[in-house]
Amino acid sequence: MMADKTIAMSLYSTMLRIRMVEEKIVELYPEQEMRCPVHLCIGQEAIAAGVCAHLSEKDYLMSNHRSHGHYLAKGGSLKAMFAEIYGKAAGCSKGKGGSMHLVDLDVGIMGTTPIVAGSIPVAVGVAFGSALKGEDRITVAFFGDAATEEGVFCESLNFAALKKLPVLFVCENNYFSVYSPLSVRQPAERDNLALVKAYGIAGERGDGNNVLEVYRATGKAVQYLRNGKGPYYLEFDTYRWREHCGPNYDNDLGYRTEEEFLRWRHRCPADNFERYLVQEGYATPEKIIEIKKKISREIDEAVTFAKQCPFPDAGDAFIDVYA
Amino acid sequence: MDRQITYAQAVLEATEQCLAADESVYIMGLGVPDPKGIFGTTLGLVNKFGNKRVLDMPVSENGMTGIAIGSALVGMRPIMTHQRVDFMLISLDQIINNAAKWHYMFGGSMKVPLVIRLLIGRGWGQGPQHSQSLQALFAHIPGLKVVMPATAYDAKGMLISAVEDNNPVIYIEHRWLHNIFGHVPEEMYRVPLGKARIMFEGEDVTMVSSSCMTLDAIRAAEILRKDGISAEVIDLRSIKPLDQETIVNSVKKTGRIVAVDGGWRSFGVSGEVLAVVAEQAYRFLKEAPKRVAFPDVPTPTSWALANHYYPRAVNIVNAIKSMFGLPGQSEEQMGISYDVPLDVPDKTFTGPF
Numbered sequence: 145m146m147a148d149k150t151i152a153m154s155l156y157s158t159m160l161r162i163r164m165v166e167e168k169i170v171e172l173y174p175e176q177e178m179r180c181p182v183h184l185c186i187g188q189e190a191i192a193a194g195v196c197a198h199l200s201e202k203d204y205l206m207s208n209h210r211s212h213g214h215y216l217a218k219g220g221s222l223k224a225m226f227a228e229i230y231g232k233a234a235g236c237s238k239g240k241g242g243s244m245h246l247v248d249l250d251v252g253i254m255g256t257t258p259i260v261a262g263s264i265p266v267a268v269g270v271a272f273g274s275a276l277k278g279e280d281r282i283t284v285a286f287f288g289d290a291a292t293e294e295g296v297f298c299e300s301l302n303f304a305a306l307k308k309l310p311v312l313f314v315c316e317n318n319y320f321s322v323y324s325p326l327s328v329r330q331p332a333e334r335d336n337l338a339l340v341k342a343y344g345i346a347g348e349r350g351d352g353n354n355v356l357e358v359y360r361a362t363g364k365a366v367q368y369l370r371n372g373k374g375p376y377y378l379e380f381d382t383y384r385w386r387e388h389c390g391p392n393y394d395n396d397l398g399y400r401t402e403e404e405f406l407r408w409r410h411r412c413p414a415d416n417f418e419r420y421l422v423q424e425g426y427a428t429p430e431k432i433i434e435i436k437k438k439i440s441r442e443i444d445e446a447v448t449f450a451k452q453c454p455f456p457d458a459g460d461a462f463i464d465v466y467a
Numbered sequence: 468m469d470r471q472i473t474y475a476q477a478v479l480e481a482t483e484q485c486l487a488a489d490e491s492v493y494i495m496g497l498g499v500p501d502p503k504g505i506f507g508t509t510l511g512l513v514n515k516f517g518n519k520r521v522l523d524m525p526v527s528e529n530g531m532t533g534i535a536i537g538s539a540l541v542g543m544r545p546i547m548t549h550q551r552v553d554f555m556l557i558s559l560d561q562i563i564n565n566a567a568k569w570h571y572m573f574g575g576s577m578k579v580p581l582v583i584r585l586l587i588g589r590g591w592g593q594g595p596q597h598s599q600s601l602q603a604l605f606a607h608i609p610g611l612k613v614v615m616p617a618t619a620y621d622a623k624g625m626l627i628s629a630v631e632d633n634n635p636v637i638y639i640e641h642r643w644l645h646n647i648f649g650h651v652p653e654e655m656y657r658v659p660l661g662k663a664r665i666m667f668e669g670e671d672v673t674m675v676s677s678s679c680m681t682l683d684a685i686r687a688a689e690i691l692r693k694d695g696i697s698a699e700v701i702d703l704r705s706i707k708p709l710d711q712e713t714i715v716n717s718v719k720k721t722g723r724i725v726a727v728d729g730g731w732r733s734f735g736v737s738g739e740v741l742a743v744v745a746e747q748a749y750r751f752l753k754e755a756p757k758r759v760a761f762p763d764v765p766t767p768t769s770w771a772l773a774n775h776y777y778p779r780a781v782n783i784v785n786a787i788k789s790m791f792g793l794p795g796q797s798e799e800q801m802g803i804s805y806d807v808p809l810d811v812p813d814k815t816f817t818g819p820f
């Protein structure tokens with residue numbers, strides 16, 4: 145598929161930025177100053193980039209524990225994210241939440257939470273409330289394959305379909321829940337598209353490592369939502385490169401093979417798209433380097449900011465319990 | 468012989484012996500057969516007992532709890548694991564409405580021998596949704612038993628008792644206890660549910676604590692001894708049934724009580740302990756009782772905040788000193804120092820957990 149140049153370059157920058165931010169976390173985590181769990185989405189960036197490219201700042205987004213990519217692609221503040229991971233007062237949740245609890249209301253990010261599937265019904269509720277208010281906004285719920293095993297997933301589908309709510313369900317299927325493969329959790333016959341269809345929800349499954357495919361499928365879905373036709377379900381296959389939680393690789397544990405990882409590594413969404421852009425003449429190698437440098441500067445600034453800004457006062461633990 | 472193994476190994480050993488002793492025992496939970504084996508507490512079990520009795524499960528806590536209950540009704544004795552208390556909250560309906568009441572609401576005709584192992588997280592930014600301590604919530608429910616062993620010895624003996632018990636038992640393990648060594652006999656022994664243990668004998672004041680907080684209570688007792696205050700430490704081991712007799716007898720002797728709990732202060736275990744004392748040993752009290760528990764706010768993530776959130780030995784010592792009209796002291800003055808940051812239990816912890 146040929147892509148519009150501006151869009152292609154923007155998709156690329158978004159993916160690259162997510163990748164570089166997380167590589168920075170990988171680099172700095174051993175300093176032991178980011179003292180909270182981090183669930184990196186390296187290898188999965190195309191989904192966040194391709195989906196969020198269709199959203200405006202007014203649209204809502206909710207996500208799970210592996211949410212750095214979603215947050216950044218939606219326009220969440222990088223500085224506030226790093227500050228949050230460093231436990232600082234300037235963090236997006238004022239240090240109360242850490243990496244698993246990102247929020248940026250200015251761009252419609254209503255919160256990311258690590259209880260599996262916990263934010264899916266809340267996303268449906270955001271869409272419900274927004275619809276009641278007569279707003280013209282859509283809501284995206286990101287979640288992993290494991291979340292589709294929770295009862296609340298089906299309950300959410302049902303209500304969203306019942307009220308024809310403008311919710312885009314996006315399942316990032318990376319085949320694992322921590323170290324547990326799909327095979328010990330779901331019957332081989334399970335087909336999520338058939339499942340959502342039973343609720344009357346339209347859907348599509350695609351290659352989550354191909355940003356253009358994600359972009360195209362989401363475009364269709366978002367159009368459907370904006371036309372008031374009700375919820376839509378997208379499932380993208382992808383792969384988490386690093387350990388479930390933390391900065392390292394963990395293929396040595398034996399829950400998956402190095403060969404499997406390398407096959408997916410070969411399908412790197414960012415590298416492959418970069419090659420495509422150069423081949424198609426959308427970007428010169430020099431341009432690519434320039435983009436990388438720019439992002440790198442931005443990241444360095446954000447990290448410096450996060451490291452320098454103060455921790456919350458001890459007493460801050462006791463505020464914001466009640467509104 | 469003094470055989471020393473860790474708390475985590477003790478849990479594993481108990482599970483293994485229960486699986487070997489009784490064909491109806493099985494264990495399931497997210498990651499039970501995976502390479503990390505629930506922080507080492509289920510490692511190797513699948514090889515020994517096969518994947519029918521040692522199994523992973525869908526991420527469907529509520530449904531799977533109901534399924535465990537159903538299997539118990541027909542004679543199985545399931546052990547369920549949850550790597551954090553917080554993850555199992557989804558299954559409260561099955562636990563409170565079904566497991567806790569099935570025996571009662573069907574006139575005692577059926578029973579639910581189910582053990583639910585819950586791990587409490589703490590430190591390294593676990594935060595609001597990964598470190599809750601909800602023993603009080605479970606203990607509030609008639610029909611549930613709740614235990615919180617503090618030592619490797621009790622971890623093993625109480626898990627075996629829990630598996631052999633004919634009721635649903637909530638077995639709560641603090642993640643920070645897993646690496647602590649203790650004396651554990653090899654044979655299959657039982658520690659009765661509902662019996663507290665006096666960890667440290669004393670004459671002047673009674674501390675009642677459980678799980679991880681018992682370590683702080685013991686530390687506090689050692690510090691107080693230097694100041695000439697003789698403190699008794701009662702490790703509850705079981706939250707429910709609560710060993711009222713041991714608590715009351717101790718207070719009759721000391722006349723003072725501090726209830727220490729690793730849970731929120733309001734409406735919690737510490738309040739229940741003091742209520743028992745107020746009801747049964749009121750006349751023996753020389754001072755108003757005190758509580759040392761978590762402040763009534765969620766756990767913050769930032770270590771700058773979490774480090775001030777958890778009460779420690781210093782807080783217990785100062786609470787007790789004030790009972791004797793003595794001024795409070797800082798940790799430095801008490802000679803307490805830490806060789807690791809406050810948000811990790813020991814040097815082996817260097818990253819997310």
Ligand SMILES: Cc1ncc(C[n+]2csc(CCOP(=O)(O)OP(=O)(O)O)c2C)c(N)n1
Nearest residue numbers: 210258259260288289290291320321322554
């Ligand atoms: C209700 C609940 N159960 C279990 C967990 C523990 N846990 C944290 S992340 C995770 C894996 C979730 O897998 P998936 O949703 O597919 O997302 P992925 O991590 O693969 O991106 C699990 C089981 C949890 N956080 N919440």
